[in-house]
Amino acid sequence: MKICLIIDLPGIGGASIAANRTLDAVEQIAEPSMIASDFDQSAKTPSFCLQPGKKFKTFELFASRMLPVSLYLKLRDLELKRQLSKILNRIKPDIVNFHNIHSAGWPIDLVANALKYAPVVWTLHDCWSFLGTYYPTHAPLPDERTLGKLKATWASLRKGKSPHSLSALTPSAWMQNQASSSFWEGNLVKTIHNPIPESFFKDRDRKACKKALGLSQEKPVILCVAGNLDEERKGGTTLKKILSSSLPDLAQFVLIGNGKGYENSDRTRINCLGFVRDETTMQIAYHAADLLLHPAPIDNLPNTVSESMSCGTPVVAFDTGGLPEMVIPEKSGWLVQEINSESIVRELGSIIKSRAYENLPESTRQTAFELFHHKEIAQSYKNHFQLVKNQG
Secondary structure, X not given: OEEEEEOOOOOOHHHHHHHHHHHHHHOOOOEEEEEEOOOOOXXXXXXXXXXXXXXXXXXXXXXXXXXXXXXXXXXXXXXXXXXXXXXXXXXXXXXXXXXXXXXXXXXXXXXXXXXXXXXXXXXXXXOHHHHOOOOOOOOOOOOHHHHHHHHHHHHHHHHOOOOOOEEEEXXXXXXXXXXXXXXXXXXXEEEOOOOEOHHHHOOOXXXXXXXXXXXXXXXXEEEXXXXXXXXXXXXXXXXXXXXXXXXXXXXXXEEXXXXXXXXXXXXXXXXXXXXXXXXXXXXXXXXXXXXXXXXXXXXXXXXXXXXXXXXXXXXXXXXXXXXXXXXXXXXXXXXXXXXXXXXXXXXXXXXXXXXXXXXXXXXXXXXHHHHHEHHHHHHHHHHHHHXXXXXX
């Protein structure tokens, strides 16, 4: 079976990481290829770059400034659809698997274009396909053009007579419910978790990992990971309030990601490692930690939580989005009901003082194995791909 995966930014962000892991998981049972906004030099599968062609780039160079923005964007969208058609004609896939497309500014009607060539399965890493923004709350509102394009595309899909089916896969049941009560109503929407590679389940000595990162063996370690630690959608404000509380006197906080002001912190209290791409370093950090703090006020199925659990490190998070499907109270972590900094500070303080995290590494890893192991998820993807291929 020939599977063509489409992702906007290869190697950047949680959706791209999840998409590439899905590709790795299914490559043993399918013939994969990938289309992205740029070539992924590390990609093991055939890779194609979706960008405007040379003629359009020449036109863009000389004429784009003289055109109204709306007309220029319309012409660019038409060019992207034309280029996608050329690639799909060349690949001739049995299934087109979309992931995120909005970060590169690609139009949503690329999906309608792909439906001319094969069944489309869209893996929903956020709510953009039906809301035009990341999430229903704690996210910027969509602009008028995005919202208009969204409504027009779905209206066209409803009226169209495509020879192929459109379905969605959601990493969490929460996202499935959100999608099914939106434009996706009437389409097949199924939940399949994002896979975690086998290497994350490898046990590492916690004391050795703490030593490798220069951390004290005496105080518990709380890890927080986000691409942008300051982003409100990732819990940036809550994190700052936690770090300004008395908790850094009780535990060492290790931060991974981009953020302002953390580099000058007292390293015995707050240690910022910056942005980390290397998976081995991430695994060492997860094993060095006694707890993962995930302060996002809303989220789908965050990679950081499933990765931490796979390393046997329990999680403290808000009871929001898809988190309750991952964090099982007193088995793989703790859920905070009230979404505010005061509540999570109290919960963290209680856990640190009781040292309750010491009892959860094995049950946390086992929960992750049951939920995120790549072999079963690959089979679930294969079953869904086979189903929609048979339906046409």
